[in-house]
Amino acid sequence: DGGITQSPKYLFRKEGQNVTLSCEQNLNHDAMYWYRQDPGQGLRLIYYSQIVNDFQKGDIAEGYSVSREKKESFPLTVTSAQKNPTAFYLCASSSAGASYEQYFGPGTRLTVT
Amino acid sequence: GESVGLHLPTLSVQEGDNSIINCAYSNSASDYFIWYKQESGKGPQFIIDIRSNMDKRQGQRVTVLLNKTVKHLSLQIAATQPGDSAVYFCAETGYSTLTFGKGTMLLVSP
Numbered sequence: 581d582g583g584i585t586q587s588p589k590y591l592f593r594k595e596g597q598n599v600t601l602s603c604e605q606n607l608n609h610d611a612m613y614w615y616r617q618d619p620g621q622g623l624r625l626i627y628y629s630q631i632v633n634d635f636q637k638g639d640i641a642e643g644y645s646v647s648r649e650k651k652e653s654f655p656l657t658v659t660s661a662q663k664n665p666t667a668f669y670l671c672a673s674s675s676a677g678a679s680y681e682q683y684f685g686p687g688t689r690l691t692v693t
Numbered sequence: 694g695e696s697v698g699l700h701l702p703t704l705s706v707q708e709g710d711n712s713i714i715n716c717a718y719s720n721s722a723s724d725y726f727i728w729y730k731q732e733s734g735k736g737p738q739f740i741i742d743i744r745s746n747m748d749k750r751q752g753q754r755v756t757v758l759l760n761k762t763v764k765h766l767s768l769q770i771a772a773t774q775p776g777d778s779a780v781y782f783c784a785e786t787g788y789s790t791l792t793f794g795k796g797t798m799l800l801v802s803p
Binding site (some may be wrong): 584611613615620621623624625628630638641661670672677679680681682683684685686689 | 724725734739789791794
């Protein structure tokens with residue numbers, strides 16, 4: 581069963597704690613992306629990586645960090661510096677140079693109280 | 694990005710009708726335009742794309758139209774079914790990323 585997996589589906593944290601969201605793909609894609617979605621809004625790009633050991637900030641990177649040590653994995657850490665962390669987080673991947681054809685995971689809904 | 698609150702534009706249709714969902718894009722240099730479908734609580738799913746050198750592309754029950762003069766994109770769904778109920782997003786390519794629109798909710802009643 582190929583695709584992108586995100587875990588867990590629901591995540592609850594107390595304010596002030598860092599939390600790491602998992603994203604794994606077995607599509608052999610070079611590029612991976614993290615988006616944030618708030619109710620009634622479109623997707624906003626947090627970070628993306630076009631190759632292992634390299635990543636770039638998206639439109640709303642403040643308060644987030646990522647790593648890309650393996651091709652298959654692109655974990656996102658939501659730090660305590662993120663002012664409004666409660667959201668639906670989506671991970672995607674694509675072939676190199678094909679950002680127009682991104683495949684999305686099922687998402688993780690993070691709630692911080 | 695700017696906040697538009699909790700309410701998405703909504704299109705309500707009857708089963709069997711044709712649906713047209715519209716999108717205005719911002720970057721005249723974008724090379725690809727894509728439509729995604731997102732069901733509640735799930736990740737977006739690719740529907741169809743169109744390259745900037747085309748003005749129409751057809752898939753199974755879906756057609757995308759591109760009007761570069763007015764920077765407008767539309768998605769036509771033929772014979773809409775209850776399973777088509779979802780939020781539909783248009784997206785345009787930047788240098789190596791996608792920029793998504795706000796989305797339109799399609800509600801199909803039987």
